[in-house]
Each structure stands twice: as structure tokens, then as C-alpha cells.
Amino acid sequence: MNLSLYGPPGSGKTTVGKLCARLMQCDFVDVDAHIESATGSTVAELFASEGELRFRARERAAILQLAQRDNLVIATGGGALLDANNRTALEASGPVVCLRASAATIRARLSGDRTRPLLQPAADGELQLEQLLAQRQQLYDSFALQLPTDGLAPQVVAQRILAEALAWQPPRQNESSPALLLGSGALQYLPRVLQQAGLPLPALIVTDTNVAPLWGTALGSRLGVPVCSVPAGEAHKTLATMRLLYDAFLDHGLERGSVVLALGGGVLGDMAGFAAATYMRGVRWINAPTTLLAMVDASLGGKVGVDLPQGKNLVGAFHPPALVVSDPCVLATLPPAQHAAGLAEALKHGLIADAALFAELPAAAPLPRALLQRAIQVKLDIVARDPLEHGERAKLNVGHTIGHGIEAACGYTLPHGFAIGIGLLAEAQLAVRLQLADAALPATIRARLLQLGLPVAQRGLHAQQVRAAMQRDKKKQAGQLAFALPRAPGLVEYGVHANDADIMAAIESVCT
Numbered sequence: 447m448n449l450s451l452y453g454p455p456g457s458g459k460t461t462v463g464k465l466c467a468r469l470m471q472c473d474f475v476d477v478d479a480h481i482e483s484a485t486g487s488t489v490a491e492l493f494a495s496e497g498e499l500r501f502r503a504r505e506r507a508a509i510l511q512l513a514q515r516d517n518l519v520i521a522t523g524g525g526a527l528l529d530a531n532n533r534t535a536l537e538a539s540g541p542v543v544c545l546r547a548s549a550a551t552i553r554a555r556l557s558g559d560r561t562r563p564l565l566q567p568a569a570d571g572e573l574q575l576e577q578l579l580a581q582r583q584q585l586y587d588s589f590a591l592q593l594p595t596d597g598l599a600p601q602v603v604a605q606r607i608l609a610e611a612l613a614w615q616p617p618r619q620n621e622s623s624p625a626l627l628l629g630s631g632a633l634q635y636l637p638r639v640l641q642q643a644g645l646p647l648p649a650l651i652v653t654d655t656n657v658a659p660l661w662g663t664a665l666g667s668r669l670g671v672p673v674c675s676v677p678a679g680e681a682h683k684t685l686a687t688m689r690l691l692y693d694a695f696l697d698h699g700l701e702r703g704s705v706v707l708a709l710g711g712g713v714l715g716d717m718a719g720f721a722a723a724t725y726m727r728g729v730r731w732i733n734a735p736t737t738l739l740a741m742v743d744a745s746l747g748g749k750v751g752v753d754l755p756q757g758k759n760l761v762g763a764f765h766p767p768a769l770v771v772s773d774p775c776v777l778a779t780l781p782p783a784q785h786a787a788g789l790a791e792a793l794k795h796g797l798i799a800d801a802a803l804f805a806e807l808p809a810a811a812p813l814p815r816a817l818l819q820r821a822i823q824v825k826l827d828i829v830a831r832d833p834l835e836h837g838e839r840a841k842l843n844v845g846h847t848i849g850h851g852i853e854a855a856c857g858y859t860l861p862h863g864f865a866i867g868i869g870l871l872a873e874a875q876l877a878v879r880l881q882l883a884d885a886a887l888p889a890t891i892r893a894r895l896l897q898l899g900l901p902v903a904q905r906g907l908h909a910q911q912v913r914a915a916m917q918r919d920k921k922k923q924a925g926q927l928a929f930a931l932p933r934a935p936g937l938v939e940y941g942v943h944a945n946d947a948d949i950m951a952a953i954e955s956v957c958t
Contacts, residue, residue, distance in 0.1 A: 447540035447638050448513070449612065450520040452527050453586065454579055456552035457545035458595045458603060459521040465604035467519040476521045480508050489523070506532055513539040524578075528585060537634040543611050544589035545603070549575050551596045590631050590775040610815045625769050626746070626826070628819060632773040633665060633734065640732075643769050647671060648707035648732060650698050652691065652718040654678035657710045657736050660779045665709060672698055676717065680858040683713050683753045685761065691721040705730045705768070711737035711784075712744030712862065716759070719750030723765030733767040736776045738788025738813060739863050742795065742821040745770050747829040747842075753858075757918035758850050764834060772822075777812055785811045786899040787863025790845075792817070793894060794870060795824035798841050801936030809898045840921070840940040844930040845870035847919055848953060854915035855907055867900040868956045870932070876952035877931040882939055887932060888955075902956065909953040916949075 449466060451459040460476050467474035478489050481504050485492060492501045505526055512520055513535035520536065527533040527542075536542050547555075553575060586592075591611050595603050611630055627639055640647060651671050653662035656678040666673035674694040676687050700706070708718030708731060715733050722731035735745040751762020777785070789807055796804030803820050807813075813821075825842060832839035849869025853860060874891050877883035892902050921928055927949070930940040 447516065447635060447642070448518045448520055448536070449540050449607070450522060450536040450542045451545055451607075452522050452536075452542055452589065453524070453545035454547065454552060454582065455524040456555040457547045458555075458600060459545055461600045462545065462595070462603045462607070463519045463521040465600055466607055469604060469608055470517075470519065472517040472519060474519045474521070475512055477505060477508055477512070477526060478523050480512070481505065484508075502529065505529075510535050515539075524582075528582070537631065539638055540635050541591060541611050541629060541631045542589060542634075543591040543593055543607055544586055546586060546592060546594045547596050549579060552579075590778075626772065626822070627769065628741075628772045628774075628822065630774050630815075632771050633661075633776070636665075636771065637669065639769070639771065645730070645732070645768055646703075646705055649700050649704040650674055650694065651707045651709055652676070652694075652714070652721070653709040654711075654714045657714070661736060661776055662709050671707070674698075676714070678710075678714075680713050680753070680853075680862070683717055685752055685754075687717055688721055688724075688752060691717065692725060695721065695725050700725065700729065702726050702729060705732060707732045707734060708767075709734045709736060710740075711735065712740040715740055715745055716750050716762075717752060719748075719765055719767065720752055720762060723750055723763045728765065730768045731765075732769045732771060734771045734773070737780060737784055738777055738818075739784070739791050740788075741772045741774075741777075742788060742818065743791040743825060743842075745772065746822065746825045747839075748833070757915065758854060758858075760918070774812060774815070774818065780811070782811070782899070783861060784863075785813075787861040789813070789898045790863035790867035790870070790895075790900055792821040793898065794842075794845055794866060795821045797870065797891070797932050797935055798844060798938045799824045799827070799936060801934075804894065804935040807894070807898060838940070840928070841930050841938045843921060843940070844932055844938050845873055847916060847921065847927060847929050848872045848876075848912065848956075850919060851912040851916035851953070852904055852907065852956075854918075855911040856904065860904065864901050865904075867895050867898075868902065868904055871895060871902055872952045872956045873929060874932050875955045876929065876944060876948060877933060877939075879948045879951060880931070880942065880944060882931055882942070883933045887934065890935070891932070903958050904956060905958050907957045909950055909957045912953050912957065913946075913950060 451463050453459055464474050482488055506529055509532045625643060647669055648671050651662060651666050651673045653675050655675055658675040662673050676690055706718060706722045708715045719731055722729050733745045735741045748764050748766030750765050751759045754760045792807055800820055828839055828842060845866045846869060849866040852868055853865040871888060871891050874888040878885055895902050926943055929942045930938055931942050932938050
């Protein structure tokens with residue numbers, strides 16, 4: 447794919463673009479320089495001899511041509527993406543980063559530069575800079591990827607672009623470890639991603655009634671793909687909803703070679719993935735998570751399924767998506783409670799294998815890219831080593847045995863992440879009772895949950911209700927519950943059995 451840099455004149459597009467290309471080991475193209483090379487005239491000369499309209503036509507032709515190529519870093523002129531066609535073409539070819547700088551910074555950088563036709567001195571001798579920035583501010587603000595360059599060395603800006611804006615794809619280690627694309631704006635250039643992954647455009651986008659008006663309808667329109675929307679929420683994660691999806695698959699003519707795209711949170715991904723796993727004995731699917739919880743946990747690992755009235759995820763399969771496309775831009779519409787719910791799963795991953803992540807997670811949205819990537823990596827590493835949960839993958843169940851019981855006892859009205867956070871605390875109490883953890887561990891977990899805006903107990907819930915729901919847990923061994931319990935941040939023990947008195951005491955510690 448390509449990387450394009452945009453922004454006002456003097457924001458550093460050319461200087462930073464060359465550095466990015468060097469780091470990425472690919473070619474750099476400055477659109478203005480490309481036009482000058484083709485015409486033998488400078489941009490200023492073309493403005494003077496042909497006028498701005500003719501120059502913009504040349505610019506449009508150059509951008510449309512470059513957008514069809516691959517592995518380029520493209521720096522555009524300051525006015526290039528005023529043309530919506532130019533912007534659409536570049537966004538379809540890869541991420542577009544808008545570099546920003548203050549008027550004072552730009553003025554200092556462009557001092558004495560008389561080659562820019564739109565920044566020549568006005569009658570009063572001053573650059574017409576503030577007027578230009580004001581005219582284009584709404585356009586600059588509309589880009590999902592923003593990077594201020596004031597006070598930063600070009601090398602630092604280039605490194606931040608590669609670390610924060612570009613897609614990241616770990617190696618595919620086995621069939622349960624799908625290709626994963628983590629990149630801001632990735633849904634904008636999805637067709638290019640699919641082409642490089644050897645996948646056709648999806649035959650159908652499956653989303654829910656919450657996500658459809660925010661992202662689903664627009665994505666379907668952009669791709670020219672029909673959209674199927676199902677009711678949102680865990681209460682609808684049922685076999686009845688599966689029938690709706692099977693009917694939609696048939697109505698839209700899906701065949702064995704078709705691809706389904708799931709656009710939504712963990713519940714939607716589980717349902718769409720299970721429908722893909724069982725329709726015509728299995729079709730390929732793509733998971734595009736739209737919640738933090740789904741990005742760091744539910745979209746990874748290939749587990750799909752639905753609930754029964756008796757318990758959560760009792761009907762399911764292992765059917766990994768062909769591709770996971772995680773676009774942090776979609777998290778901008780995530781309600782605060784759902785952001786907090788996602789932090790619970792990220793905290794769980796820190797508790798399992800990254801003590802620093804456990805300690806560093808901030809409550810504020812958005813979650814920094816580096817921490818998001820680390821939370822994802824914990825699960826990817828475990829799934830790669832144990833794709834079908836024959837051993838170590840059971841570590842990922844920490845907090846879930848009691849957490850799922852709390853969810854079920856609440857009638858699935860409590861957000862999944864909230865239940866898991868409470869489950870983490872209860873299972874830490876159980877670990878202490880079994881002398882697997884230091885007595886201070888529950889207080890440490892409790893403090894982190896509160897810092898992240900997560901509940902530490904569930905009022906009005908009877909411990910016996912939770913215990914009864916847990917007895918239907920699918921992770922039982924020979925009729926006995928097997929726990930994954932935290933021993934310390936970064937260390938979990940799995941396959942642990944406990945007597946009923948200790949289990950009840952742990953549950954009672956979080957039920958009020």
C-alpha cells in the first residue's frame with residue numbers, strides 16, 4: 447500500500463516523506479516535483495503561465511496515476527486534497543496523514559521562500575498565511591490521522607508516523623492466527639488490503655443496529671456491497687438471530703467462495719463468524735471490530751458462537767477469519783462505558799503476560815497505539831502457541847469463569863467487560879484463598895479497576911445465582927470447574943480446581 451502526507455505548506459511533508467520512504471525502503475514522490483519533472487516548468491511558472499485551474503488538472507492526473515501504484519510515500523501540495531476525487535483516490539491506496547503546524551512555525555520555515563505561488567507577500571508585505579489556514583482548517587480537521595510537527599525534528603515525526611499511523615501485521619503462524627491489520631483509517635483502503643491478501647470484496651457486510659448508522663451504511667456504500675443489520679446486544683446472540691443471517695446469506699446469493707465481512711463488536715463478530723462457519727459448511731469471513739474490547743480480545747483467536755438460555759457461548763466453533771482489520775478511527779464513536787469495558791480485557795492481558803501493561807493502562811480515550819498493540823500481542827502470542835485451547839490458551843479465561851456467571855445471573859444486562867473486571871477481582875480472592883497469590887493482589891487489582899472507571903462489585907446479586915450459572919460453564923473438566931487464576935501481574939496459573947466453599951467465598955466478595 448501507499449502512505450500519503452498532506453497538510454499546509456511548510457508542515458514538513460517533503461522532508462518527512464523522504465525520511466519515511468527511507469525507513470520503509472520504498473520510493474518517495476513529491477507530487478509538485480513530479481509535475482515539474484514532467485513539464486519542465488516550476489509550479490510557480492505553471493501558475494503564472496496556465497493559471498491555477500490548469501495546474502489543478504495536472505495535479506489531479508498525477509495523483510490518480512500515483513494512487514494506482516504500490517509501495518510509495520506520496521507528498522501532496524497544500525491544496526491538492528481540496529479536490530474530493532484526489533482525496534478518495536489516495537485514501538483508497540493507503541493511510542493519509544495530515545501534518546499540522548502553527549502559523550508561526552510555518553512562517554519561520556518558509557521565510558524567504560518565493561517559490562510558493564499561494565504564499566507570496568500581500569500588499570502589506572506579510573504572507574497571506576493566516577487566511578489560507580483559516581480557509582482550509584475544516585478540511586485539515588477532517589482527516590482521522592493528525593500529527594502536529596511544531597517543535598519536532600523531522601526524524602521524530604517520521605518515526606511517529608510509522609509507529610502510530612501505519613498498519614502493523616505480525617507474521618501468520620498457523621491457521622488460527624489470521625493476518626491482522628492494525629491501522630488508523632484502514633477501512634478507507636480496505637479494497638487495496640483485500641487485493642493484497644488475495645481476497646475478493648465481501649459479498650455481504652454483517653453489522654448491527656448500533657454500528658450500521660455510524661459505519662456500516664457508509665462502508666457498504668463505499669464498497670458497493672449490501673449490508674445486513676441484526677439487532678444489537680448480547681440478548682440477541684441466539685440461534686434465532688442465526689436464522690436471520692442464514693436467510694440474508696441466501697437472499698444475497700452467497701456461495702462457497704463468497705466472503706462475509708463482520709463490522710461490529712465482540713457479539714456481532716461471534717455471530718457473523720459462527721454463521722460463516724456453518725453456512726454451506728464454511729465460508730471465509732473478515733472481522734472488522736468496532737469496539738476496544740473486540741480489538742484487543744474478541745476478534746482474535748477464531749472462536750465464534752452463540753448463547754443458549756442455559757449459558758454463554760455453549761454453541762460454537764473454531765473458525766478463524768481470513769483477515770482481521772482493526773481501524774482505531776472507529777473507536778471515536780465508542781461510548782465511554784464501552785471504552786472502559788474494553789480496558790478490562792486489556793487489563794486482563796496485562797495480568798496474564800505483561801505486568802507493565804497492567805500498570806500503565808490509562809483510563810482516558812483513546813488508548814495509545816503502543817498499548818493497544820501490546821494488549822493485542824498478548825493474545826496473539828498465546829493463540830499462536832495453543833490455537834485450539836488444549837493447554838496454555840486457558841490462561842485467557844482468567845476472570846471469565848466467575849465473570850460469565852455474573853453476566854448470566856444479571857441476564858446479560860451488565861457489559862461484558864464490566865463482568866470480567868469483577869470476575870478478575872473475585873478470582874484474585876480465590877487465588878489468595880488457595881495460597882496461589884499474595885494477599886495484596888486483590889487490592890492491587892481493585893485499585894486498577896477503579897482507576898479505569900470499572901466496577902468492583904455487582905449490587906443486588908445473590909452469590910448462589912452466580913454459582914448456579916457457573917455450573918453450566920463450558921470449560922468444566924469431568925464435571926468440575928477449571929479456573930485460570932492470577933498469581934501476580936504478568937503471571938497466571940491455569941487448570942486450577944477449588945472446593946465449593948472457596949468458590950462461594952470468592953463470589954460473595956464481589957456480590958453486595
